[in-house]
Amino acid sequence: MRTIVLKRKPKEHKKVLYQILHSLGDHCLIVDKEGHVIERIPHDVQEGNIPFLSREKIQDLFPDKIANDLLAVIENVITTKRSDFFESTLVTTDKDLTYKVYIVLFQHNKAICLFHDITNCMLKEDKISEQNKYLQLLHDTAIDIMANVSLKERYVAILDKVTRFIDTDHGFIALWEPTRQEYIIAHAIGSHTQHIGLPLGHPLLDDELEKGEIKYCQRPSIPTHSEHPDVSWVKSYALIPLHFNKQLIGLIGISFVTEGERIGREEMEWLEGVGRLSSIAVNNACLYERLQVELNRVKRMEEENRLSEKKQRAIINVLPDLFMLIHRNGIVADCKIPEGFPTMLTENYCKGKHYLKILEDFKMTNHKEIFDEAITKGKPILLHYDIFVGEKHCQREGRLIPDGDAVVLSIRDITDQRNNEERLRRYQKMEAVGTLTGGIAHEFNNMLAIITGFTELNLEMVPAGTVLHDNNKKIMATCLRAKDLIQRMLTFSRQTDAKRELVRLSNMVKETMEFVRMILPTNISVRIKLDQSGDDFVWVDPVQIHQLIVNLCANAEHAMRKQGGELTIALQIIEHRHNDASRIEVPPGEYVKLSISDTGSGIDHTIKERIFDPFFTTKRSGEGSGMGLAVVHGIVAEHGGAITVESHHGLGASFHVFFPRVSGNNRLDGVMSVSEYEREIAGKKKKGAVLFVDDEELIVDYGVKMLETLGYAVTPTTSAREALQLFRIDPYKYDAVVTDQTMPDITGDKLSCELLKIRPDVPIVLCTGFSYSVNEMRANSLGIKAFLEKPLLKNELETVLNKLLTAREA
Template identity: 30%
Template sequence: MNHGLRLSKQLYLAAFLLLSISLLSVPFTLAGGDKHGALELTPEERIWLDENPDKLALWFNTEFPPIEFASDTGVFTGMGADVIALVEDLLDVAFIRQPCEDWNRHLTALASGECAIAPTIVATPEREAYAFFTQPYATVPVVIITRRGASHDMTINDLLGKRVAVVSGYATESYASRHSLRVGFNVVPVSNVVEGLHTVSLGHVDAFLENLAVAAYYIDREGISNLSVAGATDYAFAWSIGVSRRYPLLFSAIQKAIDAIPANEMQAAHRKWISLEVSNWLSPETWRLIWVIAGFGVLLIAGLIVITYALRRRLREKVANLEQAQQKIIEQADRLRLATEALQAGVWDSYPIQQKTHLSRQWCAMLGYPDAAREFPEEEFIRTFIHPDDLPAADKAFQGHIASGGHGQFEAEFRLRRADGTWCWVLCNGRAVEWDENGAVSRIIGLDVNIQSIKENQERLAASEARFRAVFENAPYAIVISDSETGQLLSANNEFLQRRGLDRTALSTANIWDFSSLPEEEAIDIINTLWTTGSIKNREATVTRKDGSLGHLLYSSVILEIEDKKQILTMTVDVTEKRQAEEALKQSEARFRSLFKMAPVPLAAISLNGEILDVNDRLTEVVGYTMDDAPTMDHWWRLAYPDPDYRKRLMAGWQDTIDRAAKSATPVTMGEIRVTCKNGIERTMIIGANRIEESLLISFFDITARKKAEAEREKLQEQLLQAQKLEAVGVLAGGVAHDFNNMLGAIIGFAELAIEATDSDSPQYKYLENILQAARHSADLTGQLLAFARKQTIVPTVLDLNASVEGLLKILSRLMGENIELAWQPGPGHCTVRLDPSQLNQVVTNLCINARDAIVDVGNITLETDTLFFDQDYCDTHAEFTPGEYVMLAVSDNGVGMDRQTMDHVFDPFFTTKKQGKGTGLGLATVYGIVKQNNGFISVYSEPGNGSTFRVYFPRHRAEEEEEPDRPESAEEPFTTGRKETILIVEDDPVLLEMGTIMVQRLGYSVMAAATPQEALEMVDTHGTAIDLMITDVVMPEMNGKYLADQIQEICPEIRLIFMSGYTANVIVHQGVLEEGIDFIQKPFSLQNLAAKIREVLKRTV
C-alpha cells in the first residue's frame, strides 16, 4: 500500500475533525437568519465603502492551498476565497484582487496600506502593530513533521538540538523563534511549504513546523512518501481576515460581515476545501483522535477476511507478494528520484532504432523545463538541447557505444540548453539495456548529472592558479617555496633566480639554507617563530653582504599544506635603499628644522587642512603668539584679525592663496596684511606661501617700520605743501595789503580833513564818519592779511603771557556774550615771551571768537597757560616741534568739535564752515601766520561733539638776570625707570596706542595694550591684581575713561589710574567728565613727563 497516500489521508482526516470541532466555538447567533438583513453598517462605514472602491485592494497568496491559492487560470481560489465572497456579498462591494508570491512582501504592503485586506492570516503581536484582525473563522493545529520512523508523541520540547524548518514570514516563524531560545533548537527559514517538506524529506533538516491542512495537501500533491506526523505543538493557526490599520472603517465593516455569515455557509466552505473519505485500508498509525474510525475499519477488514478466508487465501498470498514487490519497486523508484533530485541529475531513455529519446521529469526539472516527462525525436533532441560545439564529442561517445554492441558503458561531458537559454555542463553515463533479434542495441538508459558548479569551480581554480603564477613569476621581489623538513627548493620565481644567478634546472639540488645570509641565531629564531605561529609578516633583518656592507631585508613566510605535505612560501624584499633614503630624509629634515627654527624671518608650517604644524622662534618674538595660543588656522584668524569684516575679507583671499600655492611650485603672496599681535599692537606684514609636499611654508615680512616711515614722510610732504601754499597765498596777500594800505591811507586822511571842515550838524558829517569807520575796518582787515603773510610790521617786546591775557579778559567777556562762561587758568612760574602785543591780542581774540562760534547756545571757553620743555625724543615723533622751552597758551571750548577732514584744512586761508557772510576764513590762518612768524607752533585737538582745544607754543624768553628755571630732565639725563610693574594702556587711536606702548616699555615696565574699553575690561578680569596702573584716554567711542575706570576699580580696587587727553585738564573737569584732583597728563607729553607722572602715581599709597 502506498505509504505517502496513507499519510496524506491521515493528515486530511485529522485536520477535518479538528476543524469540525473548532466550528463549535462559532457563536450561536450565526445559526440562522437572513444574511443580508442581519448586517447593519454605520453611516460612516457605508459612506467610506461607497467613496473608496479604489482602496479595496485584496492581496492573496498564490501558493497556500487549500486555504488560498491561484488556480490554473490565475483566479483567487480556496477556503479564504469562499469566505471573502460571502463578505463581498454581505457588504455589496467588490474587492480588487491581486496575487502575491512573496509572503514577506505581502506583509509589508499590509503595513503600508498598499494592501488593504489579507484574506487568510494569523494574528501575532508583531502584526497587530500594523493590522486589525477579525474574529478567527477557522482554526487548524500546527504539527511537527519528520521523516518516517521518528516518535509519534513529540512535543515542541523534544526538538532540543535539532534543525527545524519554518516558512519565512509565516506565523510559525515567530512561534518557532520564541521557543528556540527556550528549548534550544535552530530555526531554518524556507521560502514556502513545498521547500520545507522537501528539506525534511531529504534530511537537510530534522523537522518541519506547519499547519496540518496545508501540509497534508502538499504531501499528497508532491507524492512524498517518507514523512510522518511526529507530534503536535501547543499552537494552532487561527485564521482571520487582516485589515491594514490605515482603514479602521473598512475593518469594522468586515468584522460585522464575518459575524453575519450563517454557520451552515461557513461550515460548507470548510467542508469544500478540507474534507476526506476514509478507505478501509487505514492503518493503526492514524492519530488517537480518530481511533474509533480506525477500529471500525480493522474490524470490518477482519470480518471480510474470516468470511472469505477459505476461498481467497491463495489469492491474498499472491496479492500480498505482488504488493510487496510493488512496494519495493515504488521505494526503489522513490530512492532513485530523491537521489537524482539531490544530485541535480536526470534519467533519459534512448531508442536508437526508433530514433527517439524519452526524458524523465527529473531531467526536465534539472534544466528548468516544466515538471513533466517529455519525448523527442533523436534529431530534434540533438538540435534542441546539445551545444553545437560539444555535439561531435557527445555523438562519438554515443555512437561508439552502439557500434561496440552496447558492451560496458559510455561517458561524455557536454553542455545542455536550459529553459532560460543558458548552458549547463552535464556528465552523461549510459549503458545498453535491450537488443533486438539481430543483437543491435535497441534501448539505452543513461543519467545526466549537473556538473555546472564543478566546471565553474574548475575555471575559478584555474584562473586563481594563473593569477598566483603570474604574481609569483613577475613579483619584483624574491619568492621561493621550499620543503618544510629538508629545506629543498621546490619552486622559485624569476627575481630569485636572477639575483642568485641560477636557472630552473638547479632547483632540484638547491637548498633554501644555501642562500641564507642571516646570522645563525636570527635564522633559528625565525624558524621557531614560523613553526609556532604559522607565519611571519614583514620581519626586518640586517645582514652582512659578501663585500662587507650591511643590507636590510624584509622577510615574510607562511606554512602551506599541499597534498598533505607542509611547504614554506618565503618572500624576501631588499629594503636597503629604502632605509638609506629614510635616513637621508631624517638628516635632511633635521637640517631643514634647524634652518626653520634659526631663520631671522618669521615662519610657520601648516597642513593643507589648516593645522599649524610648527612655528619658528622669530614668529613668536614678533607676534607674541605660540602654538598653544593658535594650534590651528581657525585660532590664528580670530587672534590675529579681531575685526570680523577684515577677517572675512582676508580669509577669502587666503583661500585663493592656498589654492594657488597648492597648484604652483612657486611662492605666492597675499600682499600687505595688518596683523594684531598678542600685546595689542598692530603690525603690517607681507605674507607669502610656498608649498612643500603636503604642507605650506608661510613667511611673514614685517614692514611696520617702513610703513610708519612712509606715513611720516607723507605727512611731512603734506606739511611742506601746506607751507608752500600758505607762503604763496601770503605773498599774494602781502602785496595786495601793501597797495591797499596806500589807498586806505589816502581815504582815511581825506576823510578826516573833510570831517574837520564839516559842521557836525551837517548831514554830510555822518556820511563822512561812516566812510572813516569803514576805512579803518578795512585797515584792520589789511593788518590781518599782513599778519597772515607774516609781513606785518611788528615790534616784539618781552611780555608776561599771564598778565597780557588777564588784561584782555574784560574785552573778551563782552565779545563772548552772556551765554558763554569764560574761564581763566594761568600757569605757574614765569610765562614770558618776546612778542608784539598787537599780535598777541590778535591770536587770543581770534581763538576765542572761533571757540565762541563753535558753541551752540550755552557753553564754556577756557584759557590756560603753562611752561613746557620738549626734548629731542619727543620732537623725533612730532616733526613740527623743535626742542626747547616754550610757553603754551590753550583755548578750549565745549562746542560742536571737528572731524579729521575739517582739522586738516582749519588753517587754510579763506576756509570756513560758517554760513556765507558770517566769517572771512582768515581768523585761524592769521593765528597760524603770527605763530610761525614768531618761531612757534600750533596744534589742534578735537572730536565731533566733544569740543576743541587749540594750543599755541611760543619760545619762552629768559632775561639774563633771571635764575635758570627748573625744567624737566633733558634727553641726556637718565629717565625714572620702572621695576617691571605692569601697566595697562587704553587708547582708541592705533597710532597713539602703539607710541604709548613703546614709550612705557622703554621706561622698563611690562605693558598690556587695549584698543577698546571692552578689551580692557576683559584683560583686567583675566589678570586681576597683576595690573599695577592703568593709563586711559578720556574720550573714547564706547565709553569715556571715567566710566571705564569706575568699572575696573570694582573688579580691582587697588589699581592706580592716570587719565590723558588732547583737551586740557581744566576743560575735562569743567565738562563734568573728571573730578578735580585726578591724575592727569596733557597730550602731547614728553617721555620725561610721562616717566615722572607714572613714578609719582606708583609711589603714592592707595
C-alpha cells in the first residue's frame, strides 16, 4: 500500500477517497496518533453490523493489550510513513469475529484503519487444515497397510492402526465365510482372541452393517447366549464394515471395557475412511494370496511338467525306439533317432519336414489315411514297416498315439525280436526232440543191454574164427555204435554231460569219416591228410568231437551239393606264439589243428561275422535249423580251443579248429586207461556175492550169467522191494549190489539210500539206460560208489566191481 497525500483540491480528492473506501464494503476509521477517532466510513456504523466501532477512541474498541498493540502500529505508520496491518479477534454480542486491520498514513499525522472481516476465511482454513490432517492420517495409514503384502501382515497392520488411533487394546478383524455362514476371526487382540467366529445372529451383528454403515453402540445390552461366546464384558463397541463391490466381505471390530470411553465424530469419520481403505487392502491381499497360490500351483505344474518331460526324455533316450512328434498338419516338431536306423535319418533332417516325405525317402509305407484317422478318432493305431538298411532287411513296428492336436509316431526295430521269436520256436522244437530222445533212451538202452549182454556171452561160447563168432562180433560192434548214437543224441540235446577222454584225434577223424563217406553224394570226393607222428593226443569228449566233424562236413556238403567238389580234412601239430599273425585267441602253446575245407560257393563277407550265431542260417526253410555251426563253436569253446574261418565268395571255405595238444610228459598224469587198470589189479581180483536188481527179466538173466562167468555168486531179483527184504535179512551176505535206476516199486537211488542206512559201507553200482533225476554226481552225493550207463559191458562191470571190492578190502 502507498501513503495517501492530498495536495490539490482537497475537497475533491477527499470525496474520491471516500467513494473508494465506501465501495470496499469494509469499515474504516480515520484516527490520529493518540487513537482518537476523527471520522468513520461509512458514517452509519450500523451498516457494517459493528456497533462497537462507534466508540471515540481505539482504546475503547479492544482490550488494553490489543489496543496498545494497535496504537503502537498506528504510531509507527504515522512516524515511519509506511503502511502496516494488524490482526485480532473482536468480541461482539452474537459471535466472535476476526478482523485484519490495514493501517495507511493519511494527511501526515493521521491514519486510516481499514477493518477487513476474515472470520469465514479462518473457519474455512481451519476446516481445510482438519481435512488435510485427516487425509494425511489416512495416507500414512494406507502406506503402512499397503507396505505389507501378505494377508496376515495386513490384518496386523490394520488392527494396529485402528486400535492405536482409537486408543483401545481390544479389537478383531473377521472375514465372511459363505460356506460356514459366519465371520471367521482372522486376527484379534485383547479379550477378542478367545473368539474364533461370529455366526449370523450373533448379538454384535445387525442389518446396519449390510448397508455399509458403522455400527457404534455405547452401554450395549448384550444377552448371554449359550450358542455364542460371552461378550458381556464389552461396555461399548464399534463395527466397521468392509465392503467391496457392494458386498460385505468382513468386519473390523473395536471395543472398550471401561465405562465412559467413547468415539468422537472425527474418529468416526476416520474409521469410515479406514474401513473403505481396508476393504480394498484386504480384498487385494486376498486376490494376491489367491494369485500367489495359483502362481505356485502353476510353478509346481511347470516344474512337474519339466521333470516329467525330463524323465520322459530320459526314458525315450534309453528306449531303442524312434520317436516323432507330428503336428496336425503333418510337420515333424520334435524327434529322437536311435542307432540302427538309416544314417541319413537324423534329428536335423527330420525336424520341420512333412512326415510323409520322410517315410517316402526311406521307403516306408505311406500311412496318411491312418494318420488322419488317429487325429480325428484319437485312438492309438499299430503299424508295421519293412525297410532296408543297406542290404539288411529290417522289420519295424510303429504306433501312432494321438496327443491333442498332434500325434506321437514311435517306430521300434523288431528285427531281433522276430528273430528271437523264431529262434525260440526252433529251440522249443529242439527241446521237444531232446525230451523225446530222453524218453526213448532208457527203453532203447535196455534193449541194447539185452542184445549186447547175450552177444558177449555168445562170443565167449563160440570158438574164434568161426562164421558165428564173426557174426556176433559184428552185432556187438553195431550195438556199440548204437550206444554211441544215443549218447550223441543225448549230448546234442543237453540231456547228458560230456565225458572227456585222452584220445588220438587222427583216430577220431578216421572213424568219423567212415560214417561221413556214407552220407556224401558221389559228386563229392574226400581227401584226408593226417599227421604221421602219432603224437596228436587231445583231452576231449569223443561224442562231441564226432558231432563237430559231422557238422562241419555237413556244411561243406551243402555248399558243394549242386556242382560237386572236393572235401579235404587235414590234421597237423602247430605251435602258437604271442606274435603269431594268425591271431588265434588262445594261450601260447602246442595245438592240434583240424582243418575241413571245401570247394563250394564260399561265404559272403556280409554274413561272415554271424555264421556262429545260434539259429542263423542261409538255407531255405526245412533245410537246416541254424544250429550246426553254433554247436561247433560251443564244443570248441568248452574244450578251450579256437575256431577260425577263411572264405571268399565263390572260392570255397576252410574251417580251422585248434585243440590244446597233450604232450608226452602230461599225457598220463592222473589218467589211467581201462586196460592199464586191469593189469594193475590183475593179481588183486576179489570174487564175492552180488545182489543183482533189475525189473527187466532178460537183463537179470544175462547179468547173472555174465557175473557167474566172472566168478561171482549172484542173487538175482526183479523187485526192488524183494531186494530190500533180502538185504535186511542178511546185510553182510553181499559184497556188492548192482541195481537199475528206473524200477516201478522203488527207484534205484531210493533203494540205495535204504541199503546204506542198513549197512553204510556196502558198495553199490547204480545202472541206468537214462534218467533225468540221477547222474554220476548225484549218485556220488548219495554214497553210491559207482555209476554205469546201459548197455553194460562185461569188462566195464568187471573192472568196476574189482575196483570197489579191492578198495573196500584195502
